[in-house]
Amino acid sequence: GxxxxxxxxxxADGAVPEKERSEPSLIQPPPRSRSYVPPEDLLSxxxxxxxxxxxxxxxxxxxxxxxxxxxxxxxxxxxLAAELGHAVPNSQLHCMRRxxxxxxxxxxxxxxxxxxxxxxAAKLPSNLKxxxxx
Amino acid sequence: RYVRQLQxxxxxxxxxxxDARGARQFVEEAAQDFARQHPDVVLYVSPHAGPGPxxxxxxxxxxxxxxxxxxxSKTSEEIVQLATKLANQxxxxxxxxxxxxxxxxPSIQGQWHPxxxxxxxxxxxxxRLQPE
Numbered sequence: 001g002x003x004x005x006x007x008x009x010x011x012a013d014g015a016v017p018e019k020e021r022s023e024p025s026l027i028q029p030p031p032r033s034r035s036y037v038p039p040e041d042l043l044s045x046x047x048x049x050x051x052x053x054x055x056x057x058x059x060x061x062x063x064x065x066x067x068x069x070x071x072x073x074x075x076x077x078x079x080l081a082a083e084l085g086h087a088v089p090n091s092q093l094h095c096m097r098r099x100x101x102x103x104x105x106x107x108x109x110x111x112x113x114x115x116x117x118x119x120x121a122a123k124l125p126s127n128l129k130x131x132x133x134x
Numbered sequence: 135r136y137v138r139q140l141q142x143x144x145x146x147x148x149x150x151x152x153d154a155r156g157a158r159q160f161v162e163e164a165a166q167d168f169a170r171q172h173p174d175v176v177l178y179v180s181p182h183a184g185p186g187p188x189x190x191x192x193x194x195x196x197x198x199x200x201x202x203x204x205x206x207s208k209t210s211e212e213i214v215q216l217a218t219k220l221a222n223q224x225x226x227x228x229x230x231x232x233x234x235x236x237x238x239x240p241s242i243q244g245q246w247h248p249x250x251x252x253x254x255x256x257x258x259x260x261x262r263l264q265p266e
Contacts, residue, residue, distance in 0.1 A: 115162055116149060116181055128169040131180040 036086040036110040046106065049079050050099050063100035080106065139196050139224040142176040143217060145205075147189035149181045153206035154189040160210040168214060172221050191216065195225025 039045070050062050053076045058065055067073040073096070080102070081087035088096060088105060096102050111118075120130045145165075147157040161179050169177050191213065193201045201220065205213050249256060 114149060115158075116179075119162065125166060125169040125173070127173055127175060128165060128177045129179070131178060133183075 034110060034112040036084070038107050038109060039084070042106060043103070045083070046080070046099070046103055049076060049083075053079065063098065063103060065099040067096055067098060067102075077102070086110070137196075138172070138174045138221065140172075140175050140221045141194050141196055142178060143220065144178045144180065144192040144194070145189075146180055146182065146187075146192065147205070148186050149183065151185070151189070156208045156210050156213055157189045157205050160213045164210055164214050168217060175221055191220070193220040195223075197225040199225035199227070201225075 047062050050065055051058055053072055054065055067076070076099075077088055077093075077096070084106065086106070088102070092105065096105065116130065116132050120132050124130070145157060145161065147154040147161075149158065165177060165179065169175075188204055188206045191203045191205050193203070195201075203216055203220070205216070208216070244250070
């Protein structure tokens with residue numbers, strides 16, 4: 001719990017390091033940072049994936065394509081997760097009913113780091129000091 | 135000129151403990167407003183990682199008194215009220231003041247109160263705002 005959060009916070013400050021195994025060591029690898037920034041070409045990327053998975057049965061407005069068929073849904077979400085590096089969590093799967101919902105999910109950026117870190121970085125009035133090491 | 139007797143307020147809490155939820159909400163929402171409304175008080179927010187003592191709001195006054203108030207399981211609004219109360223106090227101890235004199239007849243002609251020497255219709259009307 002607390003240890004994992006500390007490590008993640010430490011790692012999120014720099015870039016995600018590459019795993020170089022020149023010698024086998026028992027050091028725990030750094031945890032993946034959960035931050036996600038939506039790429040510029042998100043719309044076109046998503047559209048191409050939807051057309052690829054659905055094939056000819058895509059309706060006029062691709063955002064209205066229903067995801068009722070489990071196989072198509074899994075295929076689409078797995079491809080998007082592999083490409084963008086950000087997967088839909090299990091608790092949100094039931095919300096993804098149309099391609100538009102998936103688009104909305106992938107548009108929201110995710111920042112890791114607690115609220116206190118954000119507050120410490122933001123502009124505060126001059127008589128409010130936050131003493132937080134991490 | 136008024137000099138606020140409260141020098142600094144230190145908010146010591148844990149970022150993960152359950153009873154510090156009100157303190158965390160206070161820091162996220164209301165601390166900046168409080169700091170802007172009371173510019174002569176310094177507010178230190180010091181979260182300590184890991185399990186520690188109960189969340190506490192420490193008030194230090196200009197005469198050196200340090201007052202600790204427990205804020206465990208208090209909501210953000212209650213903490214704001216508590217902080218405003220501390221900001222309006224002086225650092226004198228809150229005990230009974232004893233004086234070295236005593237009298238059996240404190241008043242001969244009657245103790246003054248704000249309605250002495252005023253027309254008695256005010257006891258019925260009550261106070262009125264003066265028109266500017």
